[in-house]
Amino acid sequence: MAEQEGGTKFQVGNRVKILNSAFGTAEVVELRGPFGPQGAQVYRLRVRKKPRPAYIEVLEEQMELVPEG
C-alpha cells in the first residue's frame, strides 16, 4: 500500500483488519502520530462491539486494509 502524505499508510475512515486479533473490521478514527517504538505510526481504531464500540490504539504494522465493497 502506498505511503500517504505525512508518512502514514492509512487515513481516517479506512476500514482495516487488526492482525493477530479476533476483532472484526475496525475503522481508523484518528492518526495519533509517530509515537510508537522507533517512531512507528500509531492509529486509534473503533471496533464494532456490543453494547458499545471499543477503541484500540495499534501500530501501523498491525493493520491490514480491508478493500471496500
Added chain:
Amino acid sequence: MPSASLVDWQTVRQGKLDAVDAHCAALFAVVPPPTLAEEALQGYVMLVSGHFQGFCRTLYTECAQVFAAALPAALKPTVQTQFSAGLMLNTGNPVVKNIREDFDRFGLSLDLVAADPANAGRITHLGHLNHWRNHSAHQKATPPPIGVPQVMVPADVRDWRASCDGIAGSLDGIM
C-alpha cells in the same frame, strides 16, 4: 533520553503556543486593549490546556505502545484494548486527578511532588488553568472561587503554561 511526546510538546506544541502568545501580547499592548483581546486570551487559555492534554495523552500512548511491544504478537491487541479503554484524558480536562488515574494503569503511583517539589505550585497553577479553560469554553458568568485569579491576564496564562512545561518534564522523567 526524552520521549517523542516531550520533544513534540517542547517544539511543535510550544511553537504554536508561542505564536498565539505573540498575538495576545500585541492585542494587550494597545491601551485600552480592543474588545477582541479578551476573546483572544480566552482562546489562548483553551489552547494551553488543550495542548497540555494532547501531550499527556500522547505520552500515555507512547508508554502503552512500548509496553505492548514487549509482548507476543497474539497478546498485543488485548493489552492495547485495555490500555485504550475508558481513558480519562480522552474526554476529560488534564487535571491531576485524570492524569493520575490514567498513568496509574502502568502500576505506579504517580507522585509529581515527590519527583519535583516545585510541582506543588505547578499543580495549583494547573487547577487555575483548567478553571479558566472551563470558564472560557462554557462562557460562565459566575465569578471564580476564592483562590483562583478573579480576572485572567496574559501573565497568568504564561505562568500556567510554564507550570505545564514543568509538569511535562516531570511526567516524562517518571515514565
